[in-house]
Amino acid sequence: MVMGQAMREQFLKDRDIEFLLYEFLDTEALLQRPRYREHSREVFEATLNTAKTIADNYFANHYAKGDTNEPTFDGEKVTLIDETKAAWDAFAEAGFLAAHYDFDEGGMQLPEVILRSAMAYINAANVGSAAYPFLTLGAANLVHSYASDELKARYLPPMMDGRYAGTMALTEPDQGSALGDIRTTATPTEDGSYRLRGQKMFISGGDQSITENIVHMVLARIKDAPPGVKGISLFLVPKIIPGNDSQASTRNDVKLAGLLHKMGYRNTTSTVLSFGEDGGAIGYLVGEPHRGLHYMFQMMNEARIGVGTGAAVLGYRGYQHALQYAKERPQGRLPSNRDPQSRQLPIIQHADVRRMLLMQKSYAEGGLALCFYASSLVEDAHSGNTPVEREKASELLDLLTPIVKSWPSKYCLKANALAIQVLGGSGYIREYPLEQLYRDNRLNPIHEGTEGIQALDLLGRKVPAKGMAGYQILAKEIQQTLTACSGDPALRPLVEGLRSGLSQLNGVTENLLLQMSANPDRGLANATLYLDVFGRVVVSWIWLRQAAIATVKLADNAALPEEEANFYHGKLQAARYYIEWELPEITPQIALLESGNGTPFEMQSDWF
């Protein structure tokens, strides 16, 4: 039987990426910054075309195959399907592992948003194989930011050209979210290196058959370190100690204890690693002792934005598939049509299918816009024109990271569930790609900090940080959008909706900070609900900004080609949907938060 796989898939539409980069964001303005003066929009577009070609030719081809034939471990060696290495090589050969570094470091001095757009194409094509470059980029950045010149000289070049991959090794069998309690130890030796002993779990890419070496960025505790998070140090622990002129390469004391078998994301190995079973794994301290968690937060925050973006493109891809199916599949008639001999309609004509598609559009395109905006903040924090601009971007980014990580992870997974629902039984079978997208996306609310952890981070840390500096910046930004849009009659209901949302958010935030100061445990108890409220307001803002672009373009409708007019009508309708249907749910949520509802908090363990 020829089924869904034969249908031509659009993973990520160029028109949407173009809209995000050049209409929603002003990526061309980056060309005015010193770092990007030698670039042009053409260079950016050529870069994305390269990424797209690699995505289509080297990643998309084994998306299903890597799921069906997941990595295996025979006790000695991990085996992956060959296409994984071919994809890695193509990515590395195109220079993407080094593209964002400066020219004089061997990079292409590419802006963050362009690199992340390139990664979005790759992730949309095959998230399971994309994890290897994704993690390597983060690990290399960590080395780049904090390692000694000696370590950098030794490990960065092979990570930039694809000979070495990288991982982040934080979690242990007994410690997941509570990193302060990790038990892996690091003992100094006379040559200045350390010997690491301990076990790490859920380490993605912890072993593979793609690269000649793997650089593990490992959190461990030096003997007599202070307890808790202030006693954690960061180590670079290679799988193989590279040789030099006088010495051959040697295997480090890092062993693969086993592979974990995931529901999805299967072509990414998930490993349990044993460090130091035979005396100690050689590791090199990165930066200062006991500051490891602080350093690692760079990689975690980068990964959090990456997780959000990955979730968004999985949602987007599923939405495109469901959309195409709904346009082609005839089934049933409108309720008003009682003539059983009339032609059946494509299911997109059924109101409920249209509703499910519009929901998916609002989640997937809303999530993607949110993540692209976050990438632009990363960029502004680095290359912004003034210290004030850089500081502002940095504070806004800190505040929004929990939303950028968690909102797409929650709602773009929901988009995948809705896409399945559009296809019905066909959505549930492996003969179509949707069930895999759904399984893959289910990881995203978990890794790089669960939803609950993001909620505690937002309400417990990010909102109150520096006298609410980040929050004030966000509120001001939203206010500016409201002011800018208030003159447009087509946007009035949306402006009113968001204005009310922001004012409710301000109120509940103030209220919760008081509750927290009275009793931190109880005040933080409903933080996950607050995270959801916060996300709804932020994404409503993201959608209003997109709608505002659309109404301007549509105002001069006569000049627009029909396809372009349709495109903007779609953006406007998705914004309407989000602000009319999804934002108002904050009202009962806020009532619960403001009343400090304690029903879950007061539930006793014995009552379950």
Next chain:
Amino acid sequence: MVMGQAMREQFLKDRDIEFLLYEFLDTEALLQRPRYREHSREVFEATLNTAKTIADNYFANHYAKGDTNEPTFDGEKVTLIDETKAAWDAFAEAGFLAAHYDFDEGGMQLPEVILRSAMAYINAANVGSAAYPFLTLGAANLVHSYASDELKARYLPPMMDGRYAGTMALTEPDQGSALGDIRTTATPTEDGSYRLRGQKMFISGGDQSITENIVHMVLARIKDAPPGVKGISLFLVPKIIPGNDSQASTRNDVKLAGLLHKMGYRNTTSTVLSFGEDGGAIGYLVGEPHRGLHYMFQMMNEARIGVGTGAAVLGYRGYQHALQYAKERPQGRLPSNRDPQSRQLPIIQHADVRRMLLMQKSYAEGGLALCFYASSLVEDAHSGNTPVEREKASELLDLLTPIVKSWPSKYCLKANALAIQVLGGSGYIREYPLEQLYRDNRLNPIHEGTEGIQALDLLGRKVPAKGMAGYQILAKEIQQTLTACSGDPALRPLVEGLRSGLSQLNGVTENLLLQMSANPDRGLANATLYLDVFGRVVVSWIWLRQAAIATVKLADNAALPEEEANFYHGKLQAARYYIEWELPEITPQIALLESGNGTPFEMQSDWF
């Protein structure tokens, strides 16, 4: 590595089943009805003990194995793991395939609620293997209700003793939800039988290696039948034509075209069947021509309640697993505790984990109570003491069936998602059972009518039916509960919540019926939102009834053993959670419905 599988699992707690049967429902009162006079509570309990033993010994043992080793088809023969047949045999040998039939038909005259409780144990242990008896029960009931005495004599006994299994063959490759358009044809022959030709798809249990024969209950169209749903007839089409004294058994012209490969529920074959590729499959008309869909609704409605129950027990099982894990897994400290050297807490002590567990409890136990209530209505519709009582139960059941099917399918799947979230990374790997429960449960919002189909059924048919007779009965029942509970101060906030919910539901229902009469397409456009509102009100009522039992028991707290007091406190807290947290979400939903919000309805295909 020894992981989750080693943890002793509680699939379904006896105390909850006992509560549902003898406190929430008055199952003992059935013993007063003539049909059950020879039974006793001891008989019921012995029956459930048998079911539990079979579930533990024959179904639970291959839940994961049947997922990993799904059925295969080599072009000739379907192969299932051997445990599937052993489970089927144990179920059949215990008499469960015939238990609800009268003594003089060879049954045990068992009440519906007891049979469904037995099935709940089986489903909780292994939903993939339970589908075979589940479908056979429904098919046999259909034969029992509508087939000729001759067909009954030939096919019922082997379906009751487990030699034959049954299926429902409705869907075709081009027709899923729109059954009026099915194309399978049935041509009469001189011997009174028919020849069927056509293809059926997504037929669960359509082929297997468990039973010597399979009885397909097939919808097809007789030549020159009226178009649409009024021209569909029901046929009994055996896989093998049974022989008799003068004739050997012969293979019927029903071929397995292929297996479909599902995300979950994998041990249940999902098949594409070709009827009549070699001249015509022999089929026997059941009942009158053209009334097939009407007959088939008996099996569909039975299956819908079964799907709801199945979804509820999967949610329940996942909740129990997450609960046990949360009590045992130490991780982190309370926000107020800044001492990193203090002991880590079991994660159930974290407010957000407790919230996720309480949500699961409210969904799983709420869903199970709803489904048990529906089974009691099936019972009352059959064996109720008066025609009025039977009619009332029947109308209430008709109205509630879309809720009973869709609410647990939606929210108990969400419970599984939350269970995964409690375990974090461990929830996502196949080393623990939660990811399979989640994959299995994802089928339930799809089969036996998607959520959208249930919504159209509820608002388009069931609510307006017979001058809103069913709706009025429900409203009156809820009103009676409110009145009965209004004197209890502990229940006052819950009573107020539900009273407001009911009044809002009444208002929006009236409003929507007006919208529908003005424009059926637009009036029904947001039916799925209405389905959700309706479900929240109904489940709030179900929870208030459970809470009312709890407060009565707790009022005399001194006499209660601690464990019992904990049990009732838990029920009360779950009811509070549901009515305080989940019910108020209807307010923004109703605002959308009453305003006839047309944003999804007005979305144009070209705008996507």
